[in-house]
Structures are given as structure tokens and as C-alpha cells.
Amino acid sequence: MENEEIQKMRLKRLIEELKRKEGRGTELISLYIPPRKRMSEVINYLRQEYATAENIKSDQTRKHVKDALTKVMERLKYYQSSPENGLVVFCGAIPQNGPGTEKMEIYVIEPPEPININLYRCDDHFHTEYLEDTLKEKDVYGLISIDINEAAIGLLEGSRLKILSTHTSGIPGKHRAGGQSARRFERLREMAIHQYFDRIARHVNEEFLSDEVFKRLRGIIIGGPGFTKHEFVEESDLDYRIREKIIGFIDTNYSGEEGLREIITKGEELLKHAKYQQEKKLVDEFLNNLAKKHDMVLYGFNDIKRYLYDGIIDKILINDDINYYYIKIKCKICEHEEEIIVKESEKIKLEYRLPPCKKCGGETEIIEEKHIIDYLDEASKLSGFKLYIITADTEHGRILSQFGGIVAILRYSLRY
Known part of the structure; x- marks a missing residue:
């Protein structure tokens, strides 16, 4: 089963991305479907909304809403009923670079906890608040x-x-004060x-x-x-x-x-x-090893990546606010491949201007791109280490930040 914390982190990142998206007018659809609801009923309801959309005065808004409803209905046809935790759909025309550059985007999400709400709403933003509630700690x-x-x-x-x-x-x-009797003072x-x-x-x-x-x-x-x-x-x-x-x-x-x-x-x-104690134990284990057996730990992306597939790593601890990306680029001429780990701000610059091939100097292109936690999660399945997400805004999370926000505890000494 997928690591629950990693699944929640992915959802958290997606919600943050959705909250940044804005539509022109009330064009963005938010649809919450409760668990095990017959999808035919939902689609029939959306057909009624499609008919109602004819009354929208703005030609552009009317077209965008109807296009979004069509796209949602097409996607829902793949389901007989909603999953056991329900289903959340966000869809709408998102401006890419000013008016006239809208692109239809759709996001279909199975929430980590049951969503007992039936909601359809058109607005200038996506309503993610009910989905955010599923990320709250249960206990x-x-x-x-x-x-x-x-x-x-x-x-x-x-x-x-x-x-x-x-x-x-x-x-x-x-003690008595102001001349009061001891008994009255005590009373x-x-x-x-x-x-x-x-x-x-x-x-x-x-x-x-x-x-x-x-x-x-x-x-x-x-x-x-x-x-x-x-x-x-x-x-x-x-x-x-x-x-x-x-x-x-x-x-x-x-x-x-x-x-x-x-x-x-x-x-x-x-x-x-409690999650607090579990995370604290992990960070304490790293600190104890660092103090007594420093060759049993690694910290920083570069050192950890060097040993990622060697079977030497037992656990990796990474802060939940880490915003690094793994990018693989390939030369268009000699097909030489190179892996890069960059911050999100550097990733945006990199997409506009990729470095030349280190082997022949030719032009390169991005062939793979993923968040660092997704990259480590995939590596853990191949190498057998355990990946733990540490909450950054805690005392132990701040300690981890001093080591670059990512550390590894090894199975055996690097001198082995």
C-alpha cells in the first residue's frame, strides 16, 4: 500500500496548485460526489446544469462552462458509482497567458478520507476547502x-x-499581607x-x-x-x-x-x-548515529543520491517543505542523459534555458521531471529503504533543516 504521508503530500501540493488557478468569471467547476453514489444520477444532474448554462449572458463564459461540463461528464462515464471515499472533480478554462489563451484543465481526485458532501459549484476559483479538510490529522x-x-x-x-x-x-x-489574620488570608x-x-x-x-x-x-x-x-x-x-x-x-x-x-x-x-513522537524518534536516531557512528549517516541531496541504489540506505528522512525537483535531460544529438536536482525556482529557469550536453555540447531536452519526494518514493521501491516525511515546522523538523532538509540512516558503515 502506498505510504499514506506521501499520498497526503501529493494531494497537498495539488491543492496548493489548484488554489493558484483563477478563471475569468464563474467558469470553474468544483464537483464533490459522496461515496458510492450512482454515477448515472450525477451525470443526469450535470445535463440539467448544461441546459441551464444556456441562460448565461456572456458568450465566452457560456461556452467555457458548457465545455467544462461536457468534459466532466465524459470522464464520469468511466465510473458506475463513486469510489468508497467519494470523488472530487475540478474542471475549467484556465488562462495561460492573458485573455484568449485559456486551456481546459480537469483534475479527478479520489480523496484519502470519505467526503460526505454533495456539491456542484461554478465560480472564478476552485473550491478546495472541503478537500483540504481530509488532510487534517484524524487524532x-x-x-x-x-x-x-x-x-x-x-x-x-x-x-x-x-x-x-x-x-x-x-x-x-x-504569607500574610496587610495585617490580615492568617485564617482569613488562607480562606x-x-x-x-x-x-x-x-x-x-x-x-x-x-x-x-x-x-x-x-x-x-x-x-x-x-x-x-x-x-x-x-x-x-x-x-x-x-x-x-x-x-x-x-x-x-x-x-x-x-x-x-x-x-x-x-x-x-x-x-x-x-x-x-502520536505522529510527533514517531517523527522525533527518527530524528533522534539520526542525531545519535551522527554523534557516535558518523559513518552510518548521510545528509544532503548529492551524497544521498550517490548511494541511492546501492542497498546501503535503511531510512531517508525528508522535511515536508522541501521543494526540489528531479529532472532528467537528454542530448538531441548523441542521446547522452544527465540527471539534475534543482529547487523549484531554478526549475522554472531551467525550462526556458537548458544546459548544453556535457558530452558533445549539443542541444538538450527534458525527458523526465518529478518532485523529489516522488523520485525518492520510486527509488525506495527498488532499493528497499523506507522513506519518512518529517513536519518542517516542528523542533525536530528545524533540526533536519540544518542538514539540508534530507538525511539518511544507513544499514551498515560506509567503511564496510
């Missing part, structure tokens, strides 16, 4: 870091820590603690019980120094549904935002299924 963990002075509430979505809110308590320290302090706990509980209830979060909430972990975290759960107005989701408590040295990060670090067992 999230709620994190609460609390002590008597401050608290923070966060979500661990895949490998991203999202800080939802931070709070201070305003509770006075354990006022206890009231302030109870109000603080209830205030944090309200925020937790609001954040974690929202429809967007609760349906994906796999568990809640509460951390902080001392016993305050347990007292918070026992004494506050936490909703019973929140209490049922608590999977553990973590003793931390810090509270607040720093405490949330400490929960992730120390809660490895509780978070063992």
Missing part, C-alpha cells in the same frame, strides 16, 4: 499544563503543538484558587468540546509540578466528557507553554501513537 491530544501561578492549554495535532491559550492565576503567595487564598481552577476549566471545556476538536480527541494529558494538576481535576468544574478523556498525568518542572512542551517530551509512552 489529536489535548494538553493542559498547570500550577498555582500559571496554566496553558494546547493541542498536539499530528506533529504540531498548537497553543490554544495561556493564563495567570493572580493568586497571592503563602481568601483558597477562594482565589477555586476561582482560578474554574476559570481554566471553562476554557478547557470551550476548547476541547468544540465539534471540530472533540470528535478527533484521542486523549487528554495533564502536567505540572507537584499536586496542583490533581487538585485541578478533583476540584474544578471540568465537564464529565473531558474527565473521561484524561489518559494520564505527567510531573513536569515547568508549567505554562514550556510545560506543554515538557509534557510531550516526558509523555512518550502516553503519546506513542
